[in-house]
Amino acid sequence: MLPWIQLDTAKIPGGGELRLKSRGTEFSIMLGSNELMNSRLSGSEEALATLAMERLADRKRPHVLIGGLGMGFTLRAALAVLPQDARITVAELVPAVVEWAKGPMAEIYAGSLDDARVTVHVGDVGALIKSSKNVFDAILLDVDNGPDGLTREENDSLYSHDGIRKSRTALTRGGVLGVWSQGPDPRFTRRLKDCGYEVEEIPVRAGRTGRGKKHMIWMAKA
Template identity: 40%
Template sequence: MPHPYDIYDAPEVLDRREGPHGEVVLRRHGALLQIIANGCFLMDTSDGRSERLLVDVAYDALDSRPEPGVLIGGLGVGFSLAHAAADPRWGRITVVERERAIIDWHLDGPLSTLSSRALADPRTRILEADLVSYVNETSDTYDALCLDIDNGPDWTVTEDNDSLYSKAGIASCARVLRPGGVLAVWSAQPSPEFEGTLWNAGFQHVRTEEVPVARGVPDVVHLAVRPG
C-alpha cells in the first residue's frame, strides 16, 4: 500500500496565519493534514500512537484515584484530546493552546473531523493561553499533566518554551500537580538531560517510554511522578 504522501507532488496550504509567536500553517498533503510553525514541521494526522500513549501512560501511573483531572499542553491535531475524551475514566479534561488558528481549525475547520466529539464532551475545556505562563500563574491543580507543545525538551518550537524544561519550569509543573500526580512529556527523541532535570526537581519514578516509528529514532514519552 502506498504511503499517503507518495501519490501527491506537493502539499496544499489550507490556511496561513500570523500569530503572536510567528506563522502557523495548516496544510493538506495527500490524505494527511499537517501543522507547520515558522517553517518547522510540528505534526500530522498520519499516526497518533505516541500522542495516545502520552495520555495512557499518565493514567496508568496514577494511584487509581477516581475521575482524575488532566491538563493537556498543546491541542495539535487533537489526538491526545480525542483519546482522553474517549476514555470515561478521566474526569475534567483541560487543553491549553496558545495559537488561536489551531483552536479555530478544530472548532470549525478541517481538524474538526478528529476532535468534534471530544470538544462536545462536557468534561472538555479549551483555554487559549501560553502554557508556560499558565503553569506559572494558575491556581488550578490536576492529577496529570501531558505536554506536547514542542518536538521535545531539546527541540523547542520557540525559544521562550525553553524555560518550561528547566528546573524552574518543571517546578511550576509540579505546582499544578496534586500529590502523586503524573507529568508526561512527548519528545521526538530521548533526552537524558531532561530526565536528570526531572530527578533534580524532586520527581520520582522517572522513566522513558519508547514508541517505534517507521524510520529513525523512536518517539518517546518522558514520565515522572510528583511525590505524594
C-alpha cells in the same frame, strides 16, 4: 501523488508562523521546515495520554491539563480512557489551531471538543501552570518537538529546573507530568530527577501500528 495544499497560516504569539497543509485526507502542521505533526502519525501522542492514565487509574474525578491541542490525538486518547466525572483542560497558545480543529480538521477531532469534560483555554500553558497549585492530577506537554522551545523561545522555561518545579507545584500529590519528544534528552531526564520526580523514559513508535521512528515520552511522578 497528490500535491500538498496550504490551507492557512497562523502567527505564534512572540514570533513564528504555523502553516496548515493538506494532501487528500492527510493534514500537516508545519513550523518553517519542521513538521510539528501529521494526521497519519498519532501513536506516540496517544500514548502520552494512555500511559499517564494508567498511572492514575485509582484517581477519582481526575483533572488533566493538556498543553498543546495539536491535532487532538492526546485529547481523544484521554477521553477514551477517563471516567465521565473527569475534567480535561486543553491549553492552546494559538487561537487559529482551535479554529482549524472546528473547521478543516473537524473530522479528525470527531467531536472531542464538544465533550462536556473538555474546557479549552486559549493561552500559554506555562502561565496556567504557574498560577496553579495542587490542581491537576496530570500535566501532559506536547507543545514542542522536545524539551526545548522549538515553537517559541519562551517555552524553554517549561523544561528548565524552575519550570519543572512549577509543574510539580501545580500537580496533586502523586500526580504525573508527561512530556512528549521526538527523541531522548538525558539532560532533561536529569533535571526532572533533580526536581524530585520519579522518572520513566518510555520509547514509543510514532505510528499506531508500532511502526515508524521512535519518539520519547517521559512519565514523571510527583
